[in-house]
Amino acid sequence: MSVPLTLLGLLEREPSHGYDLKRDYDAFFGRGKPLPFGQVYSTLSRLARDGKVVISDVAPGSGPDRKRYIITDLGATEVEQWLTQPVDPEPHLQTVLFAKVVLALMLDRPAAEYLDTQRRAHLHRMRELTEIKRAGSLVDALLADHGLYHLEADLRWIEMTGARLDALRKEVRS
Amino acid sequence: MSVPLTLLGLLEREPSHGYDLKRDYDAFFGRGKPLPFGQVYSTLSRLARDGKVVISDVAPGSGPDRKRYIITDLGATEVEQWLTQPVDPEPHLQTVLFAKVVLALMLDRPAAEYLDTQRRAHLHRMRELTEIKRAGSLVDALLADHGLYHLEADLRWIEMTGARLDALRKEVRS
DNA sequence: CGAGGGTATACCTCGCGTATATACCCTCGG
DNA sequence: CCGAGGGTATATACGCGAGGTATACCCTCG
Numbered sequence: 196m197s198v199p200l201t202l203l204g205l206l207e208r209e210p211s212h213g214y215d216l217k218r219d220y221d222a223f224f225g226r227g228k229p230l231p232f233g234q235v236y237s238t239l240s241r242l243a244r245d246g247k248v249v250i251s252d253v254a255p256g257s258g259p260d261r262k263r264y265i266i267t268d269l270g271a272t273e274v275e276q277w278l279t280q281p282v283d284p285e286p287h288l289q290t291v292l293f294a295k296v297v298l299a300l301m302l303d304r305p306a307a308e309y310l311d312t313q314r315r316a317h318l319h320r321m322r323e324l325t326e327i328k329r330a331g332s333l334v335d336a337l338l339a340d341h342g343l344y345h346l347e348a349d350l351r352w353i354e355m356t357g358a359r360l361d362a363l364r365k366e367v368r369s
Numbered sequence: 370m371s372v373p374l375t376l377l378g379l380l381e382r383e384p385s386h387g388y389d390l391k392r393d394y395d396a397f398f399g400r401g402k403p404l405p406f407g408q409v410y411s412t413l414s415r416l417a418r419d420g421k422v423v424i425s426d427v428a429p430g431s432g433p434d435r436k437r438y439i440i441t442d443l444g445a446t447e448v449e450q451w452l453t454q455p456v457d458p459e460p461h462l463q464t465v466l467f468a469k470v471v472l473a474l475m476l477d478r479p480a481a482e483y484l485d486t487q488r489r490a491h492l493h494r495m496r497e498l499t500e501i502k503r504a505g506s507l508v509d510a511l512l513a514d515h516g517l518y519h520l521e522a523d524l525r526w527i528e529m530t531g532a533r534l535d536a537l538r539k540e541v542r543s
Numbered sequence: 544c545g546a547g548g549g550t551a552t553a554c555c556t557c558g559c560g561t562a563t564a565t566a567c568c569c570t571c572g573g
Numbered sequence: 574c575c576g577a578g579g580g581t582a583t584a585t586a587c588g589c590g591a592g593g594t595a596t597a598c599c600c601t602c603g
Contacts, residue, residue: 196463198591204472214550223471223541226462231593236551241590257600258550278473278483281490282465284520285498288400288512289370291456297397297508298378299452309452316455324459333533333540334471338462341526346458348518356511366507367397372558388583405560410584415557431567432582545603552597557590564585570578 198230199238200277203247203270210251212261213239226338239264247273292349296356300364310357317346317353372404373412374451377421377444384425386435387413400512413438421447466523470530474538484531491520491527 198220205211205219213235221229242248247270253260266274292313299306321343328339356363372394379385379393387409395403416422421444427434440448466487473480495517502513530537 196465196468201468201472204468204476207476212550224463224468228461228463232551233553233594234592237591240552255599256550257548259552259598261550274472274476278469278476278478279486281483281487282469284487284491284494284523285516286494287402288501288509288516289398289402290512290515291371293512293515294370294375294378294398295452295456298375298448302378302381302448302452304452309455312453313455313458317458320458320460327462333536335462337526337530337533337537338464338467340529341464341467341522342459342462344522344525345519348515348522349458351518352511352515355514359507359511362507363511386583406584407561407586408559411558429566430582433565433567433584435583547601547603549600550598553595555592555594557592559590560588562585562587565583567580567582569580572577573575 196224197277198234199242200274202235202238203242203266203274204278206248206264206266207271207274210263210265212263214261216264242270246270292352293356296360296363297367300360300367306360306364307357310353314350314353317350321346370398371451372408373416374448376409376412377416377440377448378452380422380438380440381445381448384437384439386437388435390438416444420444466526467530470534470537471541474534474541480534480538481531484527488524488527491524495520 201220201224202216205216205223211219213232216239217230217232217235220235239248243250243264246267248264248266251263251265253262255261295309296306298304299309324339324342324346328336328343331339375394375398376390379390379397385393387406390413391404391406391409394409413422417424417438420441422438422440425437425439427436429435469483470480472478473483498513498516498520502510502517505513
């Protein structure tokens with residue numbers, strides 16, 4: 196998810212310190228997978244080392260001193276480029292599902308059954324996501340839809356692969 | 370892509386040594402992203418450390434001595450479980466695309482333009498994948514289809530998100 | 544005074560990648 | 574025909590970032 200750039204982006208809103216950044220990150224991007232503290236601070240120190248943020252001042256708060264980080268011009272440029280440049284769309288033709296199917300065929304396991312199990316797991320998760328979408332905010336709905344679309348994509352692929360298992364087995368066993 | 374389990378799976382076919390494993394991996398799963406040597410050997414030593422493979426013998430070949438690795442019962446069990454259990458379907462509602470859109474809205478950037486750029490990049494890659502699918506083997510076609518389905522999923526999401534930018538901005542700015 | 548929350552650091556393991564070492568084989572110029 | 578390079582097979586060493594756990598520190602409040 197590119198934690199460094201996300202934190203830089205949050206810092207471009209306003210200067211902040213580690214703990215608050217973690218909270219903001221969790222609120223906007225965490226979605227059930229909170230950012231570990233260790234990663235916040237190690238990322239911040241790498242950003243500081245590379246001149247993308249600087250420590251503006253150190254203020255006593257409740258607990259250890261807070262270090263307020265400010266984004267630099269270099270950091271702002273980096274955020275700008277990251278936002279401007281598109282994500283590289285599916286650059287490596289690799290997927291765990293495919294690896295499992297190929298290995299199952301190599302090892303003479305029931306690949307069709309495995310695909311079926313996977314299909315059920317996908318359908319189950321789709322029901323969960325549908326519920327999240329129904330009950331949640333707009334953000335929840337958008338993220339749930341993203342998941343749903345991709346799960347549908349997987350399902351289509353599972354169907355197609357299931358229909359070609361015999362041919363695939365021949366290609367893999369050579 | 371779970372390199373450790375893929376290598377374990379290849380080792381279940383027959384005992385082998387690092388170099389050959391790398392070649393098999395590249396042939397079946399690499400797809401333009403070859404496995405670096407360093408990762409092969411460090412993964413193998415972790416597998417050995419954890420008792421999932423053992424070194425059966427050391428034989429001179431052309432070059433340094435080859436260490437032949439054999440999968441253990443523990444390792445075979447692990448492969449079995451990995452193949453049997455479905456991949457966890459989209460467990461964390463997180464995506465770089467979403468993060469970029471949210472940050473663009475926070476920072477008052479033209480999110481709609483960014484989405485448009487992303488759409489073009491996706492369409493471009495889809496043409497590439499279509500060509501790969503047309504020209505390649507069955508394996509290539511399956512992997513290309515996987516990519517294509519997921520790119521379509523992204524496109525749908527991009528369209529929907531583009532249509533909801535105003536509402537999303539309100540939710541993010543609060 | 545002790546519990547709990549805010550805030551930070553230290554440290555560990557992986558994944559991933561580059562660079563280097565080592566041994567053998569082939570070829571080609573002197 | 575010999576030896577110096579160059580290619581290939583095989584392995585190790587090292588470096589960096591991601592991700593996560595454990596711990597230290599200090600304040601507040603019951």
